Amino acid sequence: MAHLDPPVKATRLAPPMTWWTRLSIFAAGYLTDATRRADGTINRRLLAYLDPGVPPSAAPRNGVASRNLDIDPSLPLPLRARLFHPAPASSTQLPVVVFFHGGGFAYLSASSPAYDAACRRIARHCGAAVLSVDYRRAPEHCFLAAYDHCIPKNTPGVAPAYDDAFAALRFLDDPKKLPTARPLRSRCFLAGDSAGANIAHHVARRYALSASSFASVRVHGLVAIQPFFGGQERTPAELRLDGAPIVSVPRCDWMWRAFLPPGADRTHEAAHAASPAAAAGIDSEAFPPAVVVVGGGKEVQLLEYTDAIHAFYVFPEFAESKDLMLRIKDFVAAGSK
DSSP states (O other), X not given: OBOOOOOOOOSSSSOOOOHHHHHHHHHHHHHHHHHBOTTSOBOHXXXXXXXXXXXXXXXXXXXXXXXXXXXXXXXXXXXXXXXXXXXSOOXXXXXXXXXXXXXXXXXXXXXXXXXXXXXXXXXXXXXXXXXXEEOOOTTTTOOBOTTSTTSOTTSOOBOHHHHHHHHHHHHHTSGGGXXXXXXXXXXXXXXXXXXXHHHHHHHHHXXXXXXXXXXXXXXXXXXXXXXXXXXXXXXXXXXXXXXXXXXOHHHHXXXXXXXXXXXXXXXXXXXXXXXXXXXXXXXXXXXXXXXXXXXXXXXEEOOOOTTOOTTGGGOTTXXXXXXXXXXXXXXXXXXXX
């Protein structure tokens, strides 16, 4: 395990925050609770009203411009992403960070205000292009098991979110598809937070198992911010989430039920990072070094912000948020040499 200087740590049990941040955290919880229906579905119309999203900006905002891209318009639900890149234009090549937003596999998007702002900060701090992927969300697009009625038996399970994320990586393999003011490097990084970090982990595994099939893209790092995993047995850390903002135990339980195949529990490979299926590919030389934690035997940088709340990095007022941006910058810079 690689050793780093201790990250910024809060000195209180709960980090101090402004009234606006407290209101934003409350709103994040309300967003999920108010839009869940009793039958297990989500009121997407209400959700679109509560989380309307922000448009891309060709004119740089805080030094970063953005545009929406069609990754695969041929799908019944077209796969799209938002590309962020620092301005002004120059001939310097940019590394690419493929980012997957959080939201328990079911909520939020690349255009959600918090993630639009977070990706701008990553692009600005890292001097990198950021491709934020709008993957399909549960429960409408849950993980389909091989024993589902609509999938032939003895075939692998199908995870729309994972498939979309991997398709974005394939998209990057053809640089001509990415019209930007600055050329992009083939050096690529996978990143995400919460459910997005879960997705980034599984995409890294898929890449490691098929790296030779990529013509130009090479994944040089994985940034997993507070990854959303969990075994069937409650851990003391999970039990301490009872009543926590954003990631309370009931909310997490609902999100796993919405995402996992019918009849599956959290021993499933999507949820349990230590299961044999979830670990496949980690031992490959193509599996990238990571920030946070993956399987044994790989270079890992563990950044622990002991007193930070879930999704703390989307709130720039926290010292931990700035600290994490600087560490991601160093990680991307080291992997881009």
